Amino acid sequence: MITISAFTFNPFQENTFILNDETNDCIIIDAGCYSSQEKAQLSSYITEKQLHPKLLLNTHCHIDHVLGNAYVYEQYGLKTQMHKADLPTLEMAPLSGKMWDIGLEDVPEPEEFIVEGDLIEFGNSKLEILFTPGHSIGHIVFVNHQQKFVIGGDVLFKQSIGRTDLPGGNHQQLLNSIRTKLFTLDDDYVVYPGHGPETTIGYEKKHNPFLL
Numbered sequence: 001m002i003t004i005s006a007f008t009f010n011p012f013q014e015n016t017f018i019l020n021d022e023t024n025d026c027i028i029i030d031a032g033c034y035s036s037q038e039k040a041q042l043s044s045y046i047t048e049k050q051l052h053p054k055l056l057l058n059t060h061c062h063i064d065h066v067l068g069n070a071y072v073y074e075q076y077g078l079k080t081q082m083h084k085a086d087l088p089t090l091e092m093a094p095l096s097g098k099m100w101d102i103g104l105e106d107v108p109e110p111e112e113f114i115v116e117g118d119l120i121e122f123g124n125s126k127l128e129i130l131f132t133p134g135h136s137i138g139h140i141v142f143v144n145h146q147q148k149f150v151i152g153g154d155v156l157f158k159q160s161i162g163r164t165d166l167p168g169g170n171h172q173q174l175l176n177s178i179r180t181k182l183f184t185l186d187d188d189y190v191v192y193p194g195h196g197p198e199t200t201i202g203y204e205k206k207h208n209p210f211l212l
Ligand SMILES: [Zn+2]
Pocket: 060, 062, 065, 135, 136, 154
């Protein structure tokens, strides 16, 4: 049984997730911790729950989703695993940092890449990967079919969708990713987005103004 813990971090109000199961192995997805307080919040949670971080993953590599990657590497020796197609997004992150006046520590260079069809395994748990470009060029989401949830990054939000005006963004491609990948999941799958509250596939099919 996977427990999902969400933390809203950094000036962009980005959702960072820690997933653990009964073995206490855990994974960190989209580490956005930025201030020293946020970093302490992440590691205190891991310490208090006696979790063992096994993987750092990124749905995509916009600055708000990688602000904590250096910290996770320092603390736990984990470099992110991501889709290779999103490397240009990661390479752009320091420039975005300058634009927003946000100091980005050097993100440790990823060594392992993941693609649609790969299985992420930790403890007794498994996550499937779907390739969902459009918000960024190499965006992926993580799906658990046993408990019916998606860690969705910035693809589908509650009654909204990810922006597509940044480099690598493509509105039609994003709509296509949602319709052909996410909307093929059952209505009761819960989506945990990179910003804002959770939602379900069924709710968004009925109420999302971008997809009606
Ligand atoms: Zn993003």
